[in-house]
Amino acid sequence: MKRRALLISMLFLTQAAWAAPDKDMKAMLELADASRCLVCHDVDATVTGPAWRDVARRYRDHKEIEETLVKRVHEGSSGNWGKETMSANKRAGIDNIRVLVHWILTLR
Template identity: 35%
Template sequence: MFALVVGALAGTMTSGARAAGGLHGQQVAAANACMGCHAVDRKLVGPSFQQIAGKYKGDAQAPAKLARKVRDGGSGVWGMIPMPAHQSMSDADIRTVVDWVLAGAPSR
């Protein structure tokens, strides 16, 4: 059910709405320790948010895939270091961060 909701919401957001939510998306990412391993435009421990956006561009399943990855963690897609699970993040916060990342991680 969560995957369907994430997919439906991501599909209905306009680029203007994504841009307007950019700062909020970045704030939610920072508040949930995402910036400890990811940066907007350069690789840190994990890939940059812009690299992630590029990899999943045009993938209609990306919102659901990335939401699961954030919630459950994972490894092997970007290298040997695993991404930890973020099970304490709310579905709304996960959706906000995933939408922001897929929009190219805009700073405004």
């Protein structure tokens, strides 16, 4: 009986994890849109820039790079993903960029 309850609760937990939506998706996409990121980025698809889920996957175990990424987005960067260049995003504001990069790294 006990084992069965355990199994059921485990199943439930796995399902909950699967179904859990990405944190703050709607608000963050609005901020990204207002910051003009979505001209070149999508969460799931590679556009001009890499898909943000791919960015999250690459740096998953390297959270210490967060501030470096903030700088790259702010000042622009190239050569880390392919041939395309990310132009500087100074108008988005460093604080917004910090919020967005932090969120991008939480994507599953």
